[in-house]
Amino acid sequence: xxxxxxxxxxxxxxxxxxxxxxxxxxxxxxxxxxxxxxxxxxxxxxxxxxxxxxxxxxxxxxxxxxxxxxxxxxxxxxxxxxxxxxxxxxxxxxxxxxxxxxxxxxxxxxxxxxxxxxxxxxxxxxxxxxxxxxxxxxxxxxxxxxxxxxxxxxxxxxxxxxxxxxxxxxxxxxxxxxxxxxxxxxxxxxxxxxxxxxxxxxxxxxxxxxxxxxxxxxxxxxxxxxxxxxxxxxxxxxxxxxxxxxxxxxxxxxxxxxxxxxxxxxxxxxxxxxxxxxxxxxxxxxxxxxxxxxxxxxxxxxxxxxxxxxxxxxxxxxxxxxxxxxxxxxxxxxxxxxxxxxxxxxxxxxxxxxxxxxxxxxxxxxxxxxxxxxxxxxxxxxxxxxxxxxxxxxxxxxxxxxxxxxxxxxxxxxxxxxxxxxxxxxxxxxxxxxxxxxxxxxxxxxxxxxxxxxxxxxxxxxxxxxxxxxxxxxxxxxxxxxxxxxxxxxxxxxxxxxxxxxxxxxxxxxxxxxxxxxxxxxxxxxxxxxxxxxxxxxxxxxxxxxxxxxxxxxxxxxxxx
Amino acid sequence: xxxxxxxxxxxxxxxxxxxxxxxxxxxxxxxxxxxxxxxxxxxxxxxxxxxxxxxxxxxxxxxxxxxxxxxxxxxxxxxxxxxxxxxxxxxxxxxxxxxxxxxxxxxxxxxxxxxxxxxxxxxxxxxxxxxxxxxxxxxxxxxxxxxxxxxxxxxxxxxxxxxxxxxxxxxxxxxxxxxxxxxxxxxxxxxxxxxxxxxxxxxxxxxxxxxxxxxxxxxxxxxxxxxxxxxxxxxxxxxxxxxxxxxxxxxxxxxxxxxxxxxxxxxxxxxxxxxxxxxxxxxxxxxxxxxxxxxxxxxxxxxxxxxxxxxxxxxxxxxxxxxxxxxxxxxxxxxxxxxxxxxxxxxxxxxxxxxxxxxxxxxxxxxxxxxxxxxx
Numbered sequence: 001x002x003x004x005x006x007x008x009x010x011x012x013x014x015x016x017x018x019x020x021x022x023x024x025x026x027x028x029x030x031x032x033x034x035x036x037x038x039x040x041x042x043x044x045x046x047x048x049x050x051x052x053x054x055x056x057x058x059x060x061x062x063x064x065x066x067x068x069x070x071x072x073x074x075x076x077x078x079x080x081x082x083x084x085x086x087x088x089x090x091x092x093x094x095x096x097x098x099x100x101x102x103x104x105x106x107x108x109x110x111x112x113x114x115x116x117x118x119x120x121x122x123x124x125x126x127x128x129x130x131x132x133x134x135x136x137x138x139x140x141x142x143x144x145x146x147x148x149x150x151x152x153x154x155x156x157x158x159x160x161x162x163x164x165x166x167x168x169x170x171x172x173x174x175x176x177x178x179x180x181x182x183x184x185x186x187x188x189x190x191x192x193x194x195x196x197x198x199x200x201x202x203x204x205x206x207x208x209x210x211x212x213x214x215x216x217x218x219x220x221x222x223x224x225x226x227x228x229x230x231x232x233x234x235x236x237x238x239x240x241x242x243x244x245x246x247x248x249x250x251x252x253x254x255x256x257x258x259x260x261x262x263x264x265x266x267x268x269x270x271x272x273x274x275x276x277x278x279x280x281x282x283x284x285x286x287x288x289x290x291x292x293x294x295x296x297x298x299x300x301x302x303x304x305x306x307x308x309x310x311x312x313x314x315x316x317x318x319x320x321x322x323x324x325x326x327x328x329x330x331x332x333x334x335x336x337x338x339x340x341x342x343x344x345x346x347x348x349x350x351x352x353x354x355x356x357x358x359x360x361x362x363x364x365x366x367x368x369x370x371x372x373x374x375x376x377x378x379x380x381x382x383x384x385x386x387x388x389x390x391x392x393x394x395x396x397x398x399x400x401x402x403x404x405x406x407x408x409x410x411x412x413x414x415x416x417x418x419x420x421x422x423x424x425x426x427x428x429x430x431x432x433x434x435x436x437x438x439x440x441x442x443x444x445x446x447x448x449x450x451x452x453x454x455x456x457x458x459x460x461x462x463x464x465x466x467x468x469x470x471x472x473x474x475x476x477x478x479x480x481x482x483x484x485x486x487x488x489x490x491x492x493x494x495x496x497x498x499x500x501x502x503x504x505x506x507x508x509x510x511x512x513x514x515x516x517x518x519x520x521x522x523x524x525x526x527x528x529x530x531x532x533x534x535x536x537x538x539x540x541x542x543x544x545x546x547x548x549x550x551x552x553x554x555x556x557x558x559x560x561x
Numbered sequence: 562x563x564x565x566x567x568x569x570x571x572x573x574x575x576x577x578x579x580x581x582x583x584x585x586x587x588x589x590x591x592x593x594x595x596x597x598x599x600x601x602x603x604x605x606x607x608x609x610x611x612x613x614x615x616x617x618x619x620x621x622x623x624x625x626x627x628x629x630x631x632x633x634x635x636x637x638x639x640x641x642x643x644x645x646x647x648x649x650x651x652x653x654x655x656x657x658x659x660x661x662x663x664x665x666x667x668x669x670x671x672x673x674x675x676x677x678x679x680x681x682x683x684x685x686x687x688x689x690x691x692x693x694x695x696x697x698x699x700x701x702x703x704x705x706x707x708x709x710x711x712x713x714x715x716x717x718x719x720x721x722x723x724x725x726x727x728x729x730x731x732x733x734x735x736x737x738x739x740x741x742x743x744x745x746x747x748x749x750x751x752x753x754x755x756x757x758x759x760x761x762x763x764x765x766x767x768x769x770x771x772x773x774x775x776x777x778x779x780x781x782x783x784x785x786x787x788x789x790x791x792x793x794x795x796x797x798x799x800x801x802x803x804x805x806x807x808x809x810x811x812x813x814x815x816x817x818x819x820x821x822x823x824x825x826x827x828x829x830x831x832x833x834x835x836x837x838x839x840x841x842x843x844x845x846x847x848x849x850x851x852x853x854x855x856x857x858x859x860x861x862x863x864x865x866x867x868x869x870x871x872x873x874x875x876x877x878x879x880x881x882x883x884x885x886x887x888x889x890x891x892x893x894x895x896x897x898x899x900x901x902x903x904x905x906x907x908x909x910x911x912x913x914x915x916x917x918x919x920x921x922x923x924x925x926x927x928x929x930x931x932x933x934x935x936x937x
Contacts, residue, residue: 358673358674359673359829361826361829362826362827362829362830470674470677470685471673471674472673472829472830472833473669473673473674473682473685473833473836475833476833476836476837477685477686477689480689480704480836480837480840481689481692483704483707483708484689484692484693484696484700484704487700487703487704487706487707488696488697488700488703495703497703497707500706500707501703501704501705501706501707502568502571502702502703502706503570503571503706
């Protein structure tokens with residue numbers, strides 16, 4: 001009971017406490033009681049070592065865990081000595097076939113095989129060496145270890161007389177299938193996406209980068225959630241300082257639970273007040289692979305398909321994976337289009353408001369007349385009009401995400417027809433505003449990174465007000481402010497606006513236009529990047545020299561092959 | 562204590578924007594003279610004068626690659642003399658910035674925000690500059706990097722767009738009245754070369770201070786070309802008489818742009834594009850001023866000074882000039898040229914004299930090259 005006294009020592013003792021404690025002592029050895037807070041309970045679990053008595057071990061486990069229904073305990077006798085043995089596992093975490101296999105081997109096999117002369121620890125060792133060679137095993141010594149093993153899909157064998165348990169890997173958690181991520185779909189390119197399983201995600205990446213130099217470092221974060229978090233990088237390509245920085249920032253996290261990579265993002269990003277994402281997040285293994293090959297570091301979190309990449313720069317947000325798979329002209333065109341669309345999605349409503357209020361002369365006379373005629377009879381000022389429609393659109397979008405699938409079409413009818421059409425007919429909103437807002441909406445969906453689209457949406461509202469209050473000057477003011485801010489931000493020490501500001505000309509080959517792959521001889525210049533050369537020069541495809549000579553001499557024709 | 566470094570390329574961009582924005586926005590400075598259709602020749606003359614000014618200012622800055630002008634002027638001229646000269650420079654930074662922000666605000670006000678109070682326009686531009694300076698010179702440089710090409714694009718577009726109304730008759734006859742008017746017109750833009758004083762503060766932050774002079778010269782050359790081209794275009798489009806009598810000739814020219822029936826009257830866009838460049842201008846001047854004050858007052862960080870200086874700057878720019886005509890008067894060659902000579906060239910001649918007396922006697926140039934001047 002020493003450990004309990006030590007733990008309870010800090011608490012003020014009242015007579016009631018003392019009475020309760022006495023009761024506990026009379027009741028036999030109890031390890032916890034309901035007065036302990038969560039951190040104390042955790043400490044107890046860590047301090048409880050397994051004992052040689054199986055009965056006591058089971059009692060400890062039951063007391064710590066509250067004997068949940070999903071904790072399956074199978075009791076049997078094993079070995080020639082008929083030693084009391086139990087096998088513990090958690091339902092849902094294990095593959096039942098594997099568990100049955102183990103049970104059969106331990107129960108039947110231990111009679112037949114020449115094992116089981118010893119008892120306790122020797123018996124476990126014999127199990128391990130002779131019967132369970134195929135499974136990954138490890139020893140557990142405390143209740144905490146035991147439980148960690150159970151929640152990682154292990155089955156734990158305890159036998160009487162042994163103060164340690166034997167954990168065998170029987171992982172069989174059912175995940176969803178690997179599917180194409182719905183937020184980042186492409187026309188051309190692989191269709192697989194990350195899922196909620198840590199090692200599946202790692203495997204998806206390792207399948208693409210098979211070098212042994214793809215290193216994975218694992219951390220367990222969250223005192224209660226005990227989430228597995230991994231740092232993945234290519235050793236020798238990623239800068240050591242960068243890896244060290246990521247490692248340090250990740251391992252510094254002290255929190256109760258990590259439910260999603262967003263938690264980690266909040267903890268490790270450079271500037272908490274940035275509305276732009278400072279860590280790149282994606283569900284696509286091919287994008288992460290591309291980043292790793294540029295010398296970046298990926299942070300994989302268990303239980304979420306979103307993987308973080310650091311450092312990130314602004315142009316990455318507007319690059320879609322297809323850009324790299326399609327022919328360069330198509331890829332470059334689409335990329336330019338996306339830059340343009342991003343500009344529209346941020347600035348267009350603001351500029352429209354500014355032009356209508358302050359700079360009518362910018363519009364051609366006929367166009368101006370049209371707009372003025374359409375605005376005739378609309379009771380709101382143009383700022384309010386645009387603002388209302390934008391809010392309406394945001395509502396529709398948010399509702400569209402939250403809605404049960406079945407009601408989706410109904411809402412789109414309500415949104416498009418009832419609200420949009422009726423608002424115009426009732427003369428509440430002018431048609432040009434609806435055009436502007438829908439154009440903005442369409443443009444904002446071209447941004448390949450969802451989190452960045454959100455930032456653009458927030459900015460748009462600010463620009464509507466600036467444009468309404470101060471015209472184009474206000475837009476310029478806001479734009480410069482955003483630009484100053486973005487050039488000051490860094491992501492893991494790497495300037496956010498690079499390679500535009502600071503200008504890194506050799507990275508321009510992969511900015512708005514994409515160069516041919518045989519032209520991308522150098523990797524992007526990250527801070528402290530190693531081995532800038534990706535491939536040898538001069539791999540431009542050209543007709544085979546031998547064949548050329550043949551053609552010249554007329555000895556063979558190209559089409560013969 | 563400065564660990565912030567800017568690349569020489571960024572210096573080129575910054576200097577280019579500083580020089581070209583103000584000369585474009587205040588193109589009347591060229592035509593306040595009497596050169597009329599020969600204004601483009603004045604632009605060439607002023608380019609040469611600016612290069613001389615860069616040699617004067619940059620030459621000394623390169624000799625002290627780790628110190629700002631505020632530090633070495635006190636070393637060269639003693640504490641009192643140095644401090645007086647530093648105040649001259651501070652005045653230049655503040656006055657030029659105040660004048661330029663006033664010009665831009667007037668332009669906006671006349672152009673499209675007639676009901677907005679001037680002080681509001683001025684303070685919002687100053688606020689932008691203050692934010693950028695607070696984030697550091699690296700941020701200003703990076704912003705310049707980001708803005709440079711869009712700025713070039715806007716200028717080129719507005720010049721090309723105006724070509725439709727271009728008439729060579731307007732540029733003739735060449736040199737009908739000899740070189741006199743050409744030189745008199747070149748006085749003010751040449752004197753505006755005192756903007757290169759920022760070199761004295763920026764050189765120590767460069768990655769390769771040795772190459773400061775070629776960088777600055779490149780910037781002067783580029784902006785000189787822009788100036789020459791825009792002068793030719795403005796005079797060619799508007800004619801020498803209107804070109805010299807209007808307040809904002811360049812602005813007036815862009816009003817004439819009509820690329821098609823759908824794209825016309827884009828002067829608002831042009832002014833906004835200038836705003837991008839002029840913002841760099843303000844930020845650099847505020848940075849230099851704040852660095853200067855902090856070094857004179859021996860304050861380690863210049864950032865706390867930004868707020869007070871920005872307020873002072875707004876007050877100055879509102880109260881120095883009654884109206885725009887007052888501003889134009891300030892740029893008259895007989896006012897502005899002596900002003901610039903006294904506050905920039907004279908102090909620098911003094912500094913050079915002190916430097917040469919101190920170091921030339923002891924073995925001349927070789928000696929200096931071998932052993933950098935040690936702090937005393």
